[in-house]
Amino acid sequence: MTVSGVILTVLLCAAAGLTLYRILRGPAVLDRVIATDVLLAVVVAAIAAEAAFSRDATALPVLVVLSILGFVGSVGVARLGSSTAEPDTAASAAAGQSDTDPAALNVPTHGGRS
Amino acid sequence: MIDVIAVVLMIGGALLCLAAGIALLRFPDLLSRMHATAKPQVLGLLLILIGCGLRLRDPVDVTTLVLVAVFQLATAPVAAHMVARSAYRTHRFRADLLVVDELAPAITPAADTPAGHGPR
Numbered sequence: 001m002t003v004s005g006v007i008l009t010v011l012l013c014a015a016a017g018l019t020l021y022r023i024l025r026g027p028a029v030l031d032r033v034i035a036t037d038v039l040l041a042v043v044v045a046a047i048a049a050e051a052a053f054s055r056d057a058t059a060l061p062v063l064v065v066l067s068i069l070g071f072v073g074s075v076g077v078a079r080l081g082s083s084t085a086e087p088d089t090a091a092s093a094a095a096g097q098s099d100t101d102p103a104a105l106n107v108p109t110h111g112g113r114s
Numbered sequence: 115m116i117d118v119i120a121v122v123l124m125i126g127g128a129l130l131c132l133a134a135g136i137a138l139l140r141f142p143d144l145l146s147r148m149h150a151t152a153k154p155q156v157l158g159l160l161l162i163l164i165g166c167g168l169r170l171r172d173p174v175d176v177t178t179l180v181l182v183a184v185f186q187l188a189t190a191p192v193a194a195h196m197v198a199r200s201a202y203r204t205h206r207f208r209a210d211l212l213v214v215d216e217l218a219p220a221i222t223p224a225a226d227t228p229a230g231h232g233p234r
Binding site for chain 1: 127138139144151159163165172174175178181182186196199200206
């Protein structure tokens, strides 16, 4: 059991290291976003493996939080962190692509200063 | 015996994580990297969570692990779709590597970016 724990740790640490290299040297923001998603998956895997090897279920709610949080972060960066402006939707609407309307997601909120 | 199965499953998941790390280093393009990064987010994590559930064997913990798996399965495709769409609109991919581009008639790319560069 100890040997398998060492093997698992080495594999996960190598994966996290390669992913961190891509986060450092990603040419675009989106490269860093997908690498961060992979890093989050590796962290979730490491916490689950630790819970399995120690037979201790204390850290399992952390996994739920992490699996939601990574999704929110990557979607936010994909929506707002892309360094270019959103294209106008006239051409895509003219092509009959009303279901792929990017303006449906950023409806301006009138008022709502809470 | 169940512990042996759990350890084998977890090592398989860790190998998928390592494969995704290597693919992040060596693949040339954001879309091809995204193809590889979906593996630890879904299958690798499922293998590790199944191994963890086989090791813990408590109904409360197993339901928590099932919840994590359901969240990952529900959110990883959505996040990948958003990132890929944003990448397509801003030309962050190598157009010469595509076999067929089915999005070209359906999506107008962003106007103020130069056409088809690879990763810069």
